Amino acid sequence: MSEPSPPRRLVAGRIGVTLLCGYLLAVTLRIEGCYRPEPAIRDDLPEAGPALGAAFPAFELPDLSGTRVSLRMLAGKSVVLAFVPSLDWSPPTKARLLELASAFAGRRDVIGAIVMTEVQATPRALTFAREHPLPFYYLVDGAGLVAELGLKGEGPDGAAAALPATFVLDPAGIVRLRDVRRDPRRWLAPAVILATLARQLAIESRQVPVLGIRRRSAGTRERSVMPPTVACA
Amino acid sequence: MASRARSLLYRLLAAATAFTCMVIGVIFMVAFLDRALFQVFARPLFATDYWGYYMVGFAGAVLCAWGGCLLSAARTPEHSGGIAAATAAGLIIAAILRLLAWYSGEYRLVADELRAEAAIFLVAAIGFVWLRPAGGGRPGVPCSRAAAAGDADRHV
Numbered sequence: 001m002s003e004p005s006p007p008r009r010l011v012a013g014r015i016g017v018t019l020l021c022g023y024l025l026a027v028t029l030r031i032e033g034c035y036r037p038e039p040a041i042r043d044d045l046p047e048a049g050p051a052l053g054a055a056f057p058a059f060e061l062p063d064l065s066g067t068r069v070s071l072r073m074l075a076g077k078s079v080v081l082a083f084v085p086s087l088d089w090s091p092p093t094k095a096r097l098l099e100l101a102s103a104f105a106g107r108r109d110v111i112g113a114i115v116m117t118e119v120q121a122t123p124r125a126l127t128f129a130r131e132h133p134l135p136f137y138y139l140v141d142g143a144g145l146v147a148e149l150g151l152k153g154e155g156p157d158g159a160a161a162a163l164p165a166t167f168v169l170d171p172a173g174i175v176r177l178r179d180v181r182r183d184p185r186r187w188l189a190p191a192v193i194l195a196t197l198a199r200q201l202a203i204e205s206r207q208v209p210v211l212g213i214r215r216r217s218a219g220t221r222e223r224s225v226m227p228p229t230v231a232c233a
Numbered sequence: 234m235a236s237r238a239r240s241l242l243y244r245l246l247a248a249a250t251a252f253t254c255m256v257i258g259v260i261f262m263v264a265f266l267d268r269a270l271f272q273v274f275a276r277p278l279f280a281t282d283y284w285g286y287y288m289v290g291f292a293g294a295v296l297c298a299w300g301g302c303l304l305s306a307a308r309t310p311e312h313s314g315g316i317a318a319a320t321a322a323g324l325i326i327a328a329i330l331r332l333l334a335w336y337s338g339e340y341r342l343v344a345d346e347l348r349a350e351a352a353i354f355l356v357a358a359i360g361f362v363w364l365r366p367a368g369g370g371r372p373g374v375p376c377s378r379a380a381a382a383g384d385a386d387r388h389v
Contacts, residue, residue, distance in 0.1 A: 017362045021355045028351045091338030098341040
């Protein structure tokens with residue numbers, strides 16, 4: 001006995017649902033290209049910010065809890081300075097920070113600092129910082145550091161936002177890696193930053209010890225330089 | 234023959250989905266009970282607060298109920314067209330939520346798991362849509378015309 005054919009409406013419904021599922025499957029496969037890390041360093045604005053090998057300009061900015069953090073305070077350890085457009089309206093930036101935090105989890109020889117403009121320190125950005133207690137300082141730039149470095153961009157509402165940029169500074173505050181981009185949807189893969197830091201560490205450890213004792217770099221000073229727990233209202 | 238194979242596939246799909254729902258549902262309920270009452274596990278099963286565990290426990294109960302419905306669908310497919318349709322809708326919504334979670338950037342560390350889950354849900358939804366017995370699925374009314382015809386023959 002042959003099976004009777006199902007009603008036409010049912011078949012149409014099935015085809016409709018299948019098309020929807022097919023479309024969503026295609027999105028699932030292609031969404032990865034929406035934003036992702038890149039293994040290559042980019043420099044979209046060569047004139048912005050300090051060049052490789054130059055000293056990073058001194059700054060002093062408040063973090064989210066109001067504590068003022070200066071570059072001098074961070075000196076002595078390698079510093080990863082990440083300028084971010086927003087932790088509010090920019091999903092790629094959130095993804096970038098979470099990847100960065102995962103790469104640096106448990107490392108005490110590196111300090112991470114996130115810099116955003118004052119207008120981008122919105123309640124939603126503060127919520128992100130509170131809900132993801134990452135091992136970074138969240139610095140709020142109200143002093144014009146972003147503009148001074150030439151990293152000033154615009155958010156979708158026209159408000160000032162930093163362009164996505166990453167600087168790795170050695171313990172003396174010299175820029176050892178710079179990556180400046182216009183598009184936040186692609187960011188520098190944390191592996192590249194880790195490789196730079198490893199190279200930096202190798203150079204430091206090659207510095208000849210005096211009388212067989214390895215010279216203590218400024219970074220070995222006993223000082224609390226780990227970022228505080230984010231406390232926001 | 235094709236109808237029987239389709240029915241078998243449908244029952245397998247419904248049973249596998251029911252099993253998955255029940256296992257996850259039980260884990261969720263155990264997590265809630267552990268957090269709220271016993272605190273047997275050294276580390277909490279989920280990184281959330283007490284309200285989060287409350288919702289996890291609730292979701293666990295819902296998943297167990299859904300698993301029960303799917304089990305009944307696996308046992309009597311001809312009476313369960315509605316369950317298959319609802320399951321397909323639930324799976325599509327769950328897949329969309331996972332894609333949105335991926336896009337939000339906040340779940341970056343489990344990003345590919347979200348995409349894999351979404352893909353599995355969508356494939357399962359297509360399976361439920363095409364394998365489910367044709368018809369309404371009202372209680373006591375056979376869904377397929379073949380089943381209806383069989384019943385009619387029996388009563389003559």
